Amino acid sequence: MASLAELLAERGTLLIDGAMGTELFARGLTAGDPPEMWNLDHRDHVVDVHKGYIKAGSDIILTNSFGGTSFRLKLHNLQDRVVELNRAAAEVGRDAADASDRDIVVAGSMGPSGELLQPMGDMTPETAAAAFADQARGLTDGGADLLWIETMSSLEEVEAAVAGARSVCDTPIAVTLSFDTAGHTMMGVSGVAAAERLGILGLAALGANCGNNIAETEAAVLAIKQGAPTTPVISKANAGIPEFKGDKLHYTGTPEVMGAHLLRMKQAGINIIGGCCGTATQHIAYMRDVLDGATIPPDVSMPAPSPTNAEPRPERDTRRRRRRSQ
Numbered sequence: 001m002a003s004l005a006e007l008l009a010e011r012g013t014l015l016i017d018g019a020m021g022t023e024l025f026a027r028g029l030t031a032g033d034p035p036e037m038w039n040l041d042h043r044d045h046v047v048d049v050h051k052g053y054i055k056a057g058s059d060i061i062l063t064n065s066f067g068g069t070s071f072r073l074k075l076h077n078l079q080d081r082v083v084e085l086n087r088a089a090a091e092v093g094r095d096a097a098d099a100s101d102r103d104i105v106v107a108g109s110m111g112p113s114g115e116l117l118q119p120m121g122d123m124t125p126e127t128a129a130a131a132f133a134d135q136a137r138g139l140t141d142g143g144a145d146l147l148w149i150e151t152m153s154s155l156e157e158v159e160a161a162v163a164g165a166r167s168v169c170d171t172p173i174a175v176t177l178s179f180d181t182a183g184h185t186m187m188g189v190s191g192v193a194a195a196e197r198l199g200i201l202g203l204a205a206l207g208a209n210c211g212n213n214i215a216e217t218e219a220a221v222l223a224i225k226q227g228a229p230t231t232p233v234i235s236k237a238n239a240g241i242p243e244f245k246g247d248k249l250h251y252t253g254t255p256e257v258m259g260a261h262l263l264r265m266k267q268a269g270i271n272i273i274g275g276c277c278g279t280a281t282q283h284i285a286y287m288r289d290v291l292d293g294a295t296i297p298p299d300v301s302m303p304a305p306s307p308t309n310a311e312p313r314p315e316r317d318t319r320r321r322r323r324r325s326q
Contacts, residue, residue, distance in 0.1 A: 002103035004146050004172060004204050007059055008232060013266055014105075015291055016060045016236055016274025017053035018284050024049065024064070034076040036068050039088035046089075050096035054104055056281040057288025060274070061097065061104060062148055065089035065139060066111035069131045071123075082131075083138035090142025107148035107174065108139030110161060117156050125160045132164035140169040150176045150236075151210050153185040155197050162201055172204035174272075176234050179220040180212040191220035195227025207234025210276045213241055214253065214261050221270055232272055235265045239278035251278025255286035259297035262287045 007014055024035055027045045038046050050061050068086045070079040078085065090108055097104035113131060115123040136147055147169075149161045158175055165173055177185050177194055184190050191208070198206055206228055211217040217237040225233045240253025253261075258275055265273050273291075275283050289295035 001097075001145060002105065004060070004105050004174070004232075007103060007105060008271060011059065013271045013273065013291060014059040015057055015262075015284065015288055016234070016272060017050075017058040017062060018239075018275040018279030018281065019277050020049060020062065020064050020066070020109075022278065022280065023052070034067065034073065034078060035064055036073065036085045036089060037076075037078070039064055039085060039092050043088075043092055046092045047096050050093055051099065052281045053284055054096060054100050056284040057291075058274070058284055059104060060107055060146075060272070061093055062107050062109040062150075063089040063093040063139065063142075063144065064109070065135070066109045066150070068110065068135045068138070069113050070134060071113040071115050071131055072111070082134040083141070086135050086138025087142035090139045090144040094143035105145045106143060107146040108136070108142075108144035108171075110135055110139070110147060110149045110165075111151050112153065112157060117154065117160075125156065125163075128157060128160035129164035129167065132161040133168045136165035136171070137168045140171050144171065146204060147171050147173045148176075149173060152177045153187040153189065155187075155189055155194065158198060159201075162203075173201075174205040174207075174234060175201075175203055176207045176209040176236060177220075178210040179208050179216050180210065183216050183219060191223030192227050194220075195224045199228030199231055203231060205232040205234050205272055207236070207270075207272065209234070209236035210238055214238070214257070218261070218264065221265065222268060225269060233270050234272040234274075235261075235270050236274045236276045237261060238276045239280075239283055242278065253278060253283070255283045256297050257300050258283045259286045259290040259295065260300040262290050263297055266291065 046064050065086050070082050073079050093106040097106050115121050117123050147165050152158045208217050208220045214237045221235045239251040242249050262273050290297050
């Protein structure tokens with residue numbers, strides 16, 4: 001087992017994995033069912049997803065625990081099994097990583113609660129921290145090397161998640177926010193604001209994932225890097241833009257698009273790069289070749305980002321997505 005810091009020192013730039021949801025749907029997961037139960041009921045399928053990304057070249061894999069807080073699991077009457085399901089998720093990821101002939105970081109995925117903090121909602125910082133503490137306990141018990149708080153919109157919820165995790169373990173923590181509303185998160189947070197407020201928390205890494213499009217994610221990531229220059233920065237953008245073809249959702253980003261994204265980010269000094277929704281093993285394998293210098297991607301131009309995220313906007317009373325559309 002190697003830490004994130006050790007692998008960064010050894011390899012310089014690290015490749016994260018791609019989407020989990022689409023891979024599980026391809027293996028039979030039904031919409032509305034909790035993916036976290038697959039860590040117990042269909043363990044081999046989840047291991048197979050992890051091993052696929054490792055084979056494609058990922059240095060970091062995220063556990064199948066995105067919706068693993070009591071708030072999310074309550075939707076499936078599983079709120080009393082938080083520690084059990086998160087422990088299982090980390091154990092599955094650990095098994096896949098330990099089967100590799102190279103060091104792989106197992107990152108315990110911790111997605112947003114789906115609730116709003118007071119006064120806009122009913123959740124308090126204390127109840128949020130307690131929920132994330134339970135999830136962190138399970139992930140750490142299962143062998144996660146790193147806690148990966150992702151797809152966040154609210155700085156206050158990030159702070160509660162970090163506080164909850166640190167109340168039960170000393171596992172390093174990475175944080176990513178989703179910039180999907182004109183260069184800001186759905187709660188009005190800019191890349192600059194994220195860097196200023198979260199850059200002092202002693203995080204192992206900070207950055208962006210998911211989002212509205214690659215261009216806006218890149219803009220947010222570069223703002224974070226400028227605002228938190230001593231913190232390793234993460235870019236885990238969606239594979240293009242989602243489009244419906246018939247009744248199926250497809251993402252416009254080809255492996256070449258994601259390879260060009262990786263190259264731009266690497267040249268900008270971003271050293272933890274992967275893909276979020278719509279990113280499959282073929283994308284990651286191509287990105288690995290680009291990272292290793294075996295392939296030069298085409299010069300894929302990206303649309304200009306929406307208005308700059310240089311200044312934060314007031315928070316808005318809006319409900320966050322219940323689960324990533326991977």
